[in-house]
Amino acid sequence: MTRDDHRAADAADPLAICRAQFALPAGLLYLDGNSLGPLPHATVAAMTDMVERQWGQRLIRSWNEGWIDAPTRLGAKIAPLIGAHSHEVIVGDSTSVNLYKLLSAALRVDPQRRVILSEAGNFPTDLHVAEGAVAAVPGASLRVVDRSAIADALADDVAVLLLTHVHYKTAERFDMVALTRATHEAGALVLWDLSHSVGAVPVDLTAAGADLAVGCTYKYLNGGPGAPAFLYVAERWQDRLASPLSGWMGHVEPFAFTDAYAPSRGMKRWLAGTPPMLAMAALEASLDVWAGIDRHTVWEKSAALWTILADAGRAAGLECVTPADPAHRGSHISFRHPAAYAIAQALIARGVIGDFRDPDILRLGLTPLYLGHEDVWRAGEILRNVIADRSYTAPEYRQRQAVT
Numbered sequence: 078m079t080r081d082d083h084r085a086a087d088a089a090d091p092l093a094i095c096r097a098q099f100a101l102p103a104g105l106l107y108l109d110g111n112s113l114g115p116l117p118h119a120t121v122a123a124m125t126d127m128v129e130r131q132w133g134q135r136l137i138r139s140w141n142e143g144w145i146d147a148p149t150r151l152g153a154k155i156a157p158l159i160g161a162h163s164h165e166v167i168v169g170d171s172t173s174v175n176l177y178k179l180l181s182a183a184l185r186v187d188p189q190r191r192v193i194l195s196e197a198g199n200f201p202t203d204l205h206v207a208e209g210a211v212a213a214v215p216g217a218s219l220r221v222v223d224r225s226a227i228a229d230a231l232a233d234d235v236a237v238l239l240l241t242h243v244h245y246k247t248a249e250r251f252d253m254v255a256l257t258r259a260t261h262e263a264g265a266l267v268l269w270d271l272s273h274s275v276g277a278v279p280v281d282l283t284a285a286g287a288d289l290a291v292g293c294t295y296k297y298l299n300g301g302p303g304a305p306a307f308l309y310v311a312e313r314w315q316d317r318l319a320s321p322l323s324g325w326m327g328h329v330e331p332f333a334f335t336d337a338y339a340p341s342r343g344m345k346r347w348l349a350g351t352p353p354m355l356a357m358a359a360l361e362a363s364l365d366v367w368a369g370i371d372r373h374t375v376w377e378k379s380a381a382l383w384t385i386l387a388d389a390g391r392a393a394g395l396e397c398v399t400p401a402d403p404a405h406r407g408s409h410i411s412f413r414h415p416a417a418y419a420i421a422q423a424l425i426a427r428g429v430i431g432d433f434r435d436p437d438i439l440r441l442g443l444t445p446l447y448l449g450h451e452d453v454w455r456a457g458e459i460l461r462n463v464i465a466d467r468s469y470t471a472p473e474y475r476q477r478q479a480v481t
């Protein structure tokens with residue numbers, strides 16, 4: 078396909094108008110929105126209003142003018158993106174903390190089931206938090222198996238299967254429907270980490286019959302660095318599970334100021350402390366960008382952008398570790414190369430921001446709201462040049478930074 082073909086695809090692209098909603102630096106090709114999404118213009122205005130008016134002028138009155146309901150209001154805005162009902166999602170804390178809450182609760186459902194089952198090579202925080210959760214429950218343990226062995230490892234001692242739907246390194250995607258069904262047949266609950274799925278691939282937790290989920294909002298949802306995460310509990314579990322972090326915001330009557338804890342009905346019991354309103358304001362503005370955007374259109378465009386980079390990678394002789402079948406992958410593409418770190422640095426020096434994942438993965442995110450076909454084609458051309466002329470072998474590209 079030629080540059081003109083990609084220009085024609087951009088001209089016909091229903092999502093092309095979304096690009097103007099983001100404050101991306103001119104000339105930059107940003108292929109790292111799967112790690113930190115860019116700043117929406119609306120966020121700047123929302124933060125100004127939050128700081129100057131809501132905090133500055135309205136002060137504590139703002140708690141009754143929209144702040145106290147922010148966790149459930151934002152949860153309701155995320156719900157359609159993950160195929161959940163609005164009363165099944167709440168926003169607060171980090172993905173790591175939310176994982177702890179849900180894993181701890183799931184471990185206490187059936188005393189005969191004390192195992193968290195997960196995937197070797199899952200995103201580290203998922204496994205680290207699972208270690209912490211089992212350490213707090215006598216007799217509990219973490220079982221980690223290869224992704225191909227998950228279904229067979231669903232023994233009768235498993236309390237909860239913890240999986241990241243789209244793998245952070247390879248973009249491999251689990252079959253949510255099939256694995257949820259297999260987990261239920263084995264008598265366990267399933268907890269999906271949707272950090273690399275939400276805003277990227279169409280997710281339907283209700284259709285899959287999923288029990289629990291968490292996910293990150295600073296990647297494809299563009300909520301800002303460290304934006305509060307979300308937590309999902311299917312309605313049928315809401316009265317049966319309780320948070321181990323029984324803070325006052327999860328109390329049925331926080332402003333009764335009682336000594337004894339009694340959990341709220343519904344999703345509010347998953348709150349612990351006071352919501353971080355500055356961060357909530359940024360996230361709400363970015364969620365509003367998603368209102369009215371069809372997730373299937375986003376996914377179709379992602380698949381088209383993926384093919385452009387896959388072709389460039391093939392032409393450059395790179396090994397692609399992301400599945401070619403769109404049904405089995407997420408919205409990034411990863412190439413394995415012994416000099417992946419240096420290649421990522423050489424690309425950054427040429428205005429293409431992607432990232433590197435230890436030890437040998439070059440990862441490029443495809444975010445249809447602000448990347449066009451021609452943009453991705455240009456990134457692919459730059460990638461081909463960097464490989465062909467071996468410019469990545471320059472010594473300055475070997476220097477590792479603290480955050481990669």
Ligand SMILES: Cc1ncc(COP(=O)(O)O)c(C=O)c1O
Binds near residue numbers: 270
């Ligand atoms: C699969 C997955 N889970 C969780 C996280 C992050 O958790 P937290 O926001 O708590 O750092 C990430 C990325 O940072 C991730 O890729």
Ligand SMILES: Nc1c(O)cccc1C(=O)C[C@H](N)C(=O)O
Binds near residue numbers: 111112113245246480
């Ligand atoms: N959360 C991050 C951070 O605080 C610093 C650097 C990167 C991140 C990330 O989000 C990493 C990301 N989850 C990943 O998939 O690799």
